[in-house]
Amino acid sequence: MKILSINAGSSSLKFQLFNMPEEKVLCSGLVERIGELKAVFNIKVNGEKKSQVQSILDHREAVSLVLEGLIKYNIIESLDEINGVGHRVVQGGERFKESVVITEEVIEDIVALNDLAPLHNPANVTGIRAFMKVLPNVVQVAVFDTTFHSTMKEDAYMYATPYEWYEKYGIRKYGFHGTSHQFVSQRASEILGRNDLKIIVCHLGNGASIAAVDSLKSVDTSMGLTPLEGIPMGTRSGNIDPAILGVIAEKEGKNLQTLLDDLNKRSGYLGVSGISNDSRDIVDNMLLGHKRATLAYKIQIKRIADYIGSYYVYMKGLDAIVFTAGIGENAPIVRTDVIEAVSVLGVKLDEEKNELRGENIISTEDSKVKVLVIPTDEEVMIAREVFRLK
Numbered sequence: 001m002k003i004l005s006i007n008a009g010s011s012s013l014k015f016q017l018f019n020m021p022e023e024k025v026l027c028s029g030l031v032e033r034i035g036e037l038k039a040v041f042n043i044k045v046n047g048e049k050k051s052q053v054q055s056i057l058d059h060r061e062a063v064s065l066v067l068e069g070l071i072k073y074n075i076i077e078s079l080d081e082i083n084g085v086g087h088r089v090v091q092g093g094e095r096f097k098e099s100v101v102i103t104e105e106v107i108e109d110i111v112a113l114n115d116l117a118p119l120h121n122p123a124n125v126t127g128i129r130a131f132m133k134v135l136p137n138v139v140q141v142a143v144f145d146t147t148f149h150s151t152m153k154e155d156a157y158m159y160a161t162p163y164e165w166y167e168k169y170g171i172r173k174y175g176f177h178g179t180s181h182q183f184v185s186q187r188a189s190e191i192l193g194r195n196d197l198k199i200i201v202c203h204l205g206n207g208a209s210i211a212a213v214d215s216l217k218s219v220d221t222s223m224g225l226t227p228l229e230g231i232p233m234g235t236r237s238g239n240i241d242p243a244i245l246g247v248i249a250e251k252e253g254k255n256l257q258t259l260l261d262d263l264n265k266r267s268g269y270l271g272v273s274g275i276s277n278d279s280r281d282i283v284d285n286m287l288l289g290h291k292r293a294t295l296a297y298k299i300q301i302k303r304i305a306d307y308i309g310s311y312y313v314y315m316k317g318l319d320a321i322v323f324t325a326g327i328g329e330n331a332p333i334v335r336t337d338v339i340e341a342v343s344v345l346g347v348k349l350d351e352e353k354n355e356l357r358g359e360n361i362i363s364t365e366d367s368k369v370k371v372l373v374i375p376t377d378e379e380v381m382i383a384r385e386v387f388r389l390k
């Protein structure tokens with residue numbers, strides 16, 4: 001059975017076609033700069049990348065191009081072979097505690113959450129609608145970034161803000177990267193052979209979040225109402241004193257939207273270092289002695305350690321720390337420094353294993369807490385959900 005996994009952004013569309021239940025990737029690709037005359041359609045077939053530049057005016061055109069590409073490159077013979085499409089949707093609010101088969105009512109409910117995720121949900125819905133038009137008879141499933149965290153308890157998800165904000169507008173922590181946190185914590189449980197583990201997942205990519213997972217259920221996570229909360233990221237500030245907004249608004253005459261853009265797009269690694277949002281640039285410059293790159297790096301390590309300490313206390317113990325995503329999977333130096341920062345927990349890295357690539361247990365035999373690197377796979381999680389609900 002062939003299932004497409006889709007992640008639609010405002011000007012991009014990522015796709016992966018799986019043969020299920022084998023979970024074999026038949027092809028993957030990315031349409032970039034949708035809406036432009038020089039948009040790019042990238043597709044990877046049998047490990048070979050093909051790219052074409054052309055005008056792609058909207059998501060509907062992008063979807064048609066992807067489906068035509070699947071036929072053109074002989075991945076499928078006809079569209080009838082596609083048995084299901086899974087869509088990543090960023091914000092599921094309190095309405096969606098599980099993945100769902102998409103109906104018109106579901107779309108309306110996702111649209112109703114736009115206020116909570118104005119940067120993401122509208123683009124996700126555009127992708128859904130485009131696929132529903134082109135493949136009207138194929139089951140479409142929405143898989144939310146937030147559902148894995150719907151098991152958090154009130155004391156973890158409520159803010160200490162006026163209670164009416166929650167009642168009227170749903171202001172609370174929802175958390176994100178749920179499919180990734182779920183995928184790697186399930187995998188860690190398989191590797192370690194137990195389902196009752198207390199795990200802290202460090203999903204460290206350009207966007208980054210930490211999750212506390214007890215017995216395969218998320219009990220707390222660092223991102224909040226939006227992905228801005230938590231640890232500093234490539235361009236996001238993570239937690240700050242909200243009163244800073246008032247001070248800068250007054251000093252620089254900036255409006256709220258500009259200030260939020262500063263926190264979302266011009267902070268984190270980029271804002272502190274003044275160089276780059278990319279962890280490779282930060283590390284390279286730090287090793288050359290660049291002061292602000294070093295500071296950007298150190299702030300992030302400290303904040304990650306803060307969360308690990310806090311989740312260790314909240315879960316009353318810890319069996320494993322798992323690193324995943326671009327930085328977590330590929331930057332041994334970050335793993336070394338995070339683990340050093342939480343060494344009081346009795347956790348120890350095997351530095352040789354830490355240099356290995358791919359999935360590995362990288363702690364020493366005598367470490368009190370296991371440390372693992374597990375490459376994440378949000379696409380396969382989406383395909384699994386479609387397969388389950390079909």
Ligand code: ADP
Nearest residue numbers: 204205206207277278279280325326327330331
């Ligand atoms: P997102 O999905 O949030 O865009 P990714 O998970 O792709 O982010 O992670 C991007 C980050 O991973 C970047 O900061 C990048 O520098 C880092 N990264 C990717 N590959 C490597 C590598 N080989 N070594 C160190 N860092 C890497």
